[in-house]
Amino acid sequence: xxxxxxxxxxxxxxxxxxxxxxxxxxxxxxxxxxxxxxxxxxxxxxxxxxxxxxxxxxxxxxxxxxxxxxxxxxxxxxxxxxxxxxxxxxxxxxxxxxxxxxxxxxxxxxxxxxxxxxxxxxxxxxxxxxxxxxxxxxxxxxxxxxxxxxxxxxxxxxxxxxxxxxxxxxxxxxxxxxxxxxxxxxxxxxxxxxxxxxxxxxxxxx
Amino acid sequence: xxxxxxxxxxxxxxxxxxxxxxxxxxxxxxxxxxxxxxxxxxxxxxxxxxxxxxxxxxxxxxxxxxxxxxxxxxxxxxxxxxxxxxxxxxxxxxxxxxxxxxxxxxxxxxxxxxxxxxxxxxxxxxxxxxxxxxxxxxxxxxxxxxxxxxxxxxxxxxxxxxxxxxxxxxxxxxxxxxxxxxxxxxxxxxxxxxxxxxxxxxxxxxxxxxxxxxxxxxxxxxxxxxxxxxxxxxxxxxxxxxxxxxxxxxxxxxxxxxxxxxxxxxxxxxxxxxxxxxxxxxxxxxxxxxxxxxxxxxxxxxxxxx
Numbered sequence: 001x002x003x004x005x006x007x008x009x010x011x012x013x014x015x016x017x018x019x020x021x022x023x024x025x026x027x028x029x030x031x032x033x034x035x036x037x038x039x040x041x042x043x044x045x046x047x048x049x050x051x052x053x054x055x056x057x058x059x060x061x062x063x064x065x066x067x068x069x070x071x072x073x074x075x076x077x078x079x080x081x082x083x084x085x086x087x088x089x090x091x092x093x094x095x096x097x098x099x100x101x102x103x104x105x106x107x108x109x110x111x112x113x114x115x116x117x118x119x120x121x122x123x124x125x126x127x128x129x130x131x132x133x134x135x136x137x138x139x140x141x142x143x144x145x146x147x148x149x150x151x152x153x154x155x156x157x158x159x160x161x162x163x164x165x166x167x168x169x170x171x172x173x174x175x176x177x178x179x180x181x182x183x184x185x186x187x188x189x190x191x192x193x194x195x196x197x198x199x200x201x202x203x204x205x206x
Numbered sequence: 207x208x209x210x211x212x213x214x215x216x217x218x219x220x221x222x223x224x225x226x227x228x229x230x231x232x233x234x235x236x237x238x239x240x241x242x243x244x245x246x247x248x249x250x251x252x253x254x255x256x257x258x259x260x261x262x263x264x265x266x267x268x269x270x271x272x273x274x275x276x277x278x279x280x281x282x283x284x285x286x287x288x289x290x291x292x293x294x295x296x297x298x299x300x301x302x303x304x305x306x307x308x309x310x311x312x313x314x315x316x317x318x319x320x321x322x323x324x325x326x327x328x329x330x331x332x333x334x335x336x337x338x339x340x341x342x343x344x345x346x347x348x349x350x351x352x353x354x355x356x357x358x359x360x361x362x363x364x365x366x367x368x369x370x371x372x373x374x375x376x377x378x379x380x381x382x383x384x385x386x387x388x389x390x391x392x393x394x395x396x397x398x399x400x401x402x403x404x405x406x407x408x409x410x411x412x413x414x415x416x417x418x419x420x421x422x423x424x425x426x427x428x429x430x431x432x433x434x435x436x437x438x439x440x441x442x443x444x445x446x447x448x449x450x451x452x453x454x455x456x457x458x459x460x461x462x463x464x465x466x467x468x469x470x471x472x473x474x475x476x477x478x479x480x481x482x483x484x485x486x487x488x489x490x491x492x493x494x495x496x497x498x499x500x501x502x503x504x505x506x507x508x509x510x511x512x
């Protein structure tokens with residue numbers, strides 16, 4: 001779910017802009033300059049993956065994949081998500097122009113955390129990696145739903161109901177996200193296990 | 207004291223259906239418009255940002271830097287508005303600006319559709335869950351004492367929708383009236399690191415490449431009889447699909463990077479765009495800022511008055 005314009009108080013929107021600009025700067029610094037174009041190309045792939053809709057009972061949900069982005073890109077994930085969200089806002093109006101900073105924090109922080117958790121606990125076994133992948137996918141979605149609820153609730157007491165509804169609406173998304181993340185990790189372990197070894201941008205030069 | 211107003215249960219149904227009606231109304235509108243274009247399928251279409259009308263409107267001729275600055279300021283002014291009257295005035299002004307930029311309404315409607323799901327949630331929940339304050343007007347339905355429809359909540363939801371619609375209407379004149387590279391070059395002149403704007407361009411360019419690739423993979427899956435349902439097999443297939451997309455994109459990054467190096471990429475691109483501001487640009491920007499200040503001023507005066 002993307003926050004649209006006009007929902008957040010202006011001070012919160014501006015504060016989120018400042019915070020996400022700072023984290024984005026850090027993320028760019030952590031990425032080697034020759035890797036930046038590669039991150040941009042990968043972001044396009046993540047963007048397309050997030051357009052995939054999955055049916056869940058009567059409704060359908062689309063993939064968010066912050067967990068996977070974090071696991072694959074490490075510290076550059078925040079930059080990748082920034083690029084993706086700016087384009088989603090510009091192309092589809094998914095997420096408002098003034099709420100861009102808030103949306104970025106909401107998706108970017110879980111991705112960074114998921115990356116950290118994945119590299120800390122992935123271990124060496126195949127089963128363990130798949131489980132940690134599912135945990136990162138589901139956990140990142142829960143974290144971003146919580147951030148969304150907090151941001152919505154910042155509008156005042158009247159918004160608590162909406163925040164609760166938004167939180168509840170993420171339950172199916174969490175399940176699907178965890179499932180798909182596990183499947184993607186299992187697929188990557190079969191096909192190209194080296195991209196799960198170390199974050200893309202931390203690789204040594206060949 | 208709250209002033210409860212007792213109504214029959216039918217009203218409750220009516221009010222609950224309102225967000226649904228708004229949402230499906232938008233869907234239908236889009237469907238009708240799409241039929242006019244030959245009935246294309248929904249999924250996978252990423253709209254083109256730039257729109258060639260051939261028309262050179264006032265907005266097209268506006269210097270990109272000034273246009274960006276004015277529209278960003280206006281967007282933040284609009285989301286700070288606290289009253290329906292000023293928000294409605296802003297929306298009307300945005301419609302005028304939209305018309306002045308000679309952009310088809312269909313594009314604006316698509317943007318509204320992008321937000322309609324999220325905004326319907328507010329229209330549904332705010333009237334039912336807004337905190338009861340002493341001078342709120344409450345609608346209470348028959349025996350359902352616990353479920354009251356708070357008109358202040360409805361007001362708040364409508365205000366949010368007005369603000370969001372206004373900003374969405376500003377987006378098209380801002381983005382569709384200049385090629386994206388020019389807009390981004392303008393943005394980097396305004397202080398956004400050039401690196402970021404270049405990355406945005408790369409991502410935007412490869413977006414269409416990957417959409418194309420994903421569509422090919424999807425067609426392949428469909429001719430093999432893949433049908434999305436809610437089961438583990440679908441999850442596995444979609445997982446493989448996404449994984450394959452990632453593997454291909456990781457391999458593609460190497461090729462793209464080599465190709466860029468071969469063409470003399472040195473960490474940044476030459477900037478072919480040169481900007482020159484004219485007096486008209488200053489006038490247009492001054493007009494926008496004046497409108498913004500006027501709106502904000504009226505809004506704050508209303509706050510004092512009402």
